[in-house]
Amino acid sequence: MARGVNKVILIGNLGQDPDTRYTPNGNAVVNLNLATDESYKDRQTGQLVPKTEWHRVVMFGKIAEVAGQYLRKGSKVYIEGKLQTRKWQNKEGQDVYTTEVVVDINGQMQMLDSRGGDGGGASQGAPAGRPQQSGAAPAQNQAPQQQPSQGSMPEPIDDFDDDIPF
Amino acid sequence: MARGVNKVILIGNLGQDPDTRYTPNGNAVVNLNLATDESYKDRQTGQLVPKTEWHRVVMFGKIAEVAGQYLRKGSKVYIEGKLQTRKWQNKEGQDVYTTEVVVDINGQMQMLDSRGGDGGGASQGAPAGRPQQSGAAPAQNQAPQQQPSQGSMPEPIDDFDDDIPF
Amino acid sequence: MARGVNKVILIGNLGQDPDTRYTPNGNAVVNLNLATDESYKDRQTGQLVPKTEWHRVVMFGKIAEVAGQYLRKGSKVYIEGKLQTRKWQNKEGQDVYTTEVVVDINGQMQMLDSRGGDGGGASQGAPAGRPQQSGAAPAQNQAPQQQPSQGSMPEPIDDFDDDIPF
Amino acid sequence: MARGVNKVILIGNLGQDPDTRYTPNGNAVVNLNLATDESYKDRQTGQLVPKTEWHRVVMFGKIAEVAGQYLRKGSKVYIEGKLQTRKWQNKEGQDVYTTEVVVDINGQMQMLDSRGGDGGGASQGAPAGRPQQSGAAPAQNQAPQQQPSQGSMPEPIDDFDDDIPF
DNA sequence: TTTT
DNA sequence: TTTT
Numbered sequence: 001m002a003r004g005v006n007k008v009i010l011i012g013n014l015g016q017d018p019d020t021r022y023t024p025n026g027n028a029v030v031n032l033n034l035a036t037d038e039s040y041k042d043r044q045t046g047q048l049v050p051k052t053e054w055h056r057v058v059m060f061g062k063i064a065e066v067a068g069q070y071l072r073k074g075s076k077v078y079i080e081g082k083l084q085t086r087k088w089q090n091k092e093g094q095d096v097y098t099t100e101v102v103v104d105i106n107g108q109m110q111m112l113d114s115r116g117g118d119g120g121g122a123s124q125g126a127p128a129g130r131p132q133q134s135g136a137a138p139a140q141n142q143a144p145q146q147q148p149s150q151g152s153m154p155e156p157i158d159d160f161d162d163d164i165p166f
Numbered sequence: 167m168a169r170g171v172n173k174v175i176l177i178g179n180l181g182q183d184p185d186t187r188y189t190p191n192g193n194a195v196v197n198l199n200l201a202t203d204e205s206y207k208d209r210q211t212g213q214l215v216p217k218t219e220w221h222r223v224v225m226f227g228k229i230a231e232v233a234g235q236y237l238r239k240g241s242k243v244y245i246e247g248k249l250q251t252r253k254w255q256n257k258e259g260q261d262v263y264t265t266e267v268v269v270d271i272n273g274q275m276q277m278l279d280s281r282g283g284d285g286g287g288a289s290q291g292a293p294a295g296r297p298q299q300s301g302a303a304p305a306q307n308q309a310p311q312q313q314p315s316q317g318s319m320p321e322p323i324d325d326f327d328d329d330i331p332f
Numbered sequence: 333m334a335r336g337v338n339k340v341i342l343i344g345n346l347g348q349d350p351d352t353r354y355t356p357n358g359n360a361v362v363n364l365n366l367a368t369d370e371s372y373k374d375r376q377t378g379q380l381v382p383k384t385e386w387h388r389v390v391m392f393g394k395i396a397e398v399a400g401q402y403l404r405k406g407s408k409v410y411i412e413g414k415l416q417t418r419k420w421q422n423k424e425g426q427d428v429y430t431t432e433v434v435v436d437i438n439g440q441m442q443m444l445d446s447r448g449g450d451g452g453g454a455s456q457g458a459p460a461g462r463p464q465q466s467g468a469a470p471a472q473n474q475a476p477q478q479q480p481s482q483g484s485m486p487e488p489i490d491d492f493d494d495d496i497p498f
Numbered sequence: 499m500a501r502g503v504n505k506v507i508l509i510g511n512l513g514q515d516p517d518t519r520y521t522p523n524g525n526a527v528v529n530l531n532l533a534t535d536e537s538y539k540d541r542q543t544g545q546l547v548p549k550t551e552w553h554r555v556v557m558f559g560k561i562a563e564v565a566g567q568y569l570r571k572g573s574k575v576y577i578e579g580k581l582q583t584r585k586w587q588n589k590e591g592q593d594v595y596t597t598e599v600v601v602d603i604n605g606q607m608q609m610l611d612s613r614g615g616d617g618g619g620a621s622q623g624a625p626a627g628r629p630q631q632s633g634a635a636p637a638q639n640q641a642p643q644q645q646p647s648q649g650s651m652p653e654p655i656d657d658f659d660d661d662i663p664f
Numbered sequence: 665t666t667t668t
Numbered sequence: 669t670t671t672t
Contacts, residue, residue: 015669099431265597347665
């Protein structure tokens with residue numbers, strides 16, 4: 001239900017722990033402060049100057065719950081959402097506009113930290129109270145393979161059939 | 167349910183009418199041939215050389231139905247999907263690999279043609295039986311939402327509440 | 333020179349003609365107001381409610397020149413840029429933050445209107461001195477082809493060689 | 499120089515060390531095998547079934563050099579490129595099509611591994627012979643910039659002025 | 665303020 | 669306010 005495209009893709013680090021709240025209905029809403037870094041060459045000095053851009057990210061639903069549970073200050077994360085600007089009034093009664101990256105059911109989130117052992121020696125045992133992508137650790141070092149389909153018919157139809165959530 | 171990101175974004179024109187098929191279950195599967203144009207400067211001649219890249223796109227579900235109904239040869243379209251390579255055997259029994267852009271429930275499609283005279287005075291003559299983005303145009307992708315918001319509180323929480331299909 | 337990813341992709345329509353300015357050095361800077369449309373189902377009424385999001389887009393360099401010359405109020409356009417928030421003071425001396433989509437040399441712009449009367453019988457009245465993607469009209473209706481490379485070697489190296497601007 | 503959009507965004511892990519070659523002109527060309535993981539719910543069993551998609555990635559120029567130097571089997575990486583299909587003949591003289599994700603000067607690459615200590619205790623001292631994102635880490639993509647900006651004027655024009663390589 |  |  002969109003007559004346009006409104007997409008934001010970010011990879012950055014959290015400036016602080018996620019701020020988790022709940023709607024009256026118990027739905028999670030998480031706010032993140034996400035930093036994306038860039039650097040540019042100063043025209044005068046020829047020096048590389050670092051530049052950080054801060055993004056306000058708002059997550060809803062299941063993604064919010066996961067984010068609230070696993071992300072922490074410093075976490076690196078991939079975010080896909082949409083731009084949204086809210087208008088509100090400050091205490092002086094003036095209009096203020098805030099632009100946020102909204103990650104809802106159509107968005108995506110990927111935690112990019114190498115999991116685990118950030119404190120003791122726990123190489124994959126996620127420390128209590130701060131589980132980070134524990135068991136779900138990414139499939140690394142797999143040998144390239146190419147599995148699924150076969151049969152002499154190039155048509156894709158038969159392959160997918162019904163595991164696909166139409 | 168992804169431990170990675172696999173995203174393709176294309177804007178191009180159809181090389182031919184969509185090829186619509188149906189699974190035994192009655193689900194639509196549409197194949198498109200999509201051309202994206204680019205040009206580069208030839209190093210020898212300094213000339214701008216046009217280069218067309220052709221993409222095989224496979225769509226499923228509701229998006230496929232809309233595509234099959236409204237898209238035609240020459241239609242300009244925005245596509246968001248994922249890369250998938252299928253392996254099959256040709257008649258000689260040799261392995262063949264085909265890479266496609268799969269647009270499923272997580273993908274998106276936007277028709278970019280200026281609509282075709284769907285009223286009467288067809289401005290560029292959309293022939294009958296060849297509807298181009300007529301008025302009935304398609305609800306492409308469901309998207310949760312949040313109410314516009316206002317009031318003197320900057321927190322986004324109250325606004326969304328419960329129109330969001332968590 | 334980026335240690336993160338900061339990418340925005342929009343397809344929408346201009347709310348007004350582009351605002352073109354120039355730096356003291358003669359570089360074009362163009363501001364656009366871009367609307368992206370979406371609709372959502374109201375939870376109470378079950379009705380589809382349209383929702384428009386407005387984006388402030390700032391373009392630089394060559395892209396800005398093209399945008400200023402060819403885009404007009406109502407133009408449909410594809411934009412790729414990055415998020416940037418500027419802080420400034422209003423007349424009351426208060427800090428104000430403005431978030432913009434910056435389209436610079438790393439960004440992209442694609443005009444998506446079916447070109448305007450490039451012959452004479454302007455179908456929607458492209459005023460003189462207001463060329464809209466005229467001759468450059470997109471290659472439509474081409475038959476799918478698959479040209480460039482050949483030779484029995486699968487390695488990509490030989491093909492590109494030196495037309496590629498390394 | 500594009501009359502369309504052809505963009506691929508991937509986050510995945512290398513199935514093997516990068517394959518680095520050089521053109522006669524000494525330009526680096528690197529081939530990667532990149533795995534993106536996904537899982538879907540099997541319709542019969544209700545089980546989550548993991549599914550890995552393998553992508554052939556070809557990089558050119560400076561990005562290729564960085565990739566060849568710092569990426570290794572298992573490395574997690576963000577890739578932005580474009581789809582390209584090459585046609586070649588196998589030893590039997592038959593046409594074969596290979597689709598690749600091409601990362602050239604317009605593309606982007608981001609290494610996503612937490613640096614270092616992959617063997618001994620070196621937390622950031624990259625072990626000899628297997629440098630991973632050492633301090634020297636790569637200037638991946640040149641990006642124009644704008645100075646932070648301030649002052650009481652909301653217009654972006656004055657800020658950028660001339661560090662931008664128009 | 666655009667578009668459908 | 670993060671990260672390198």
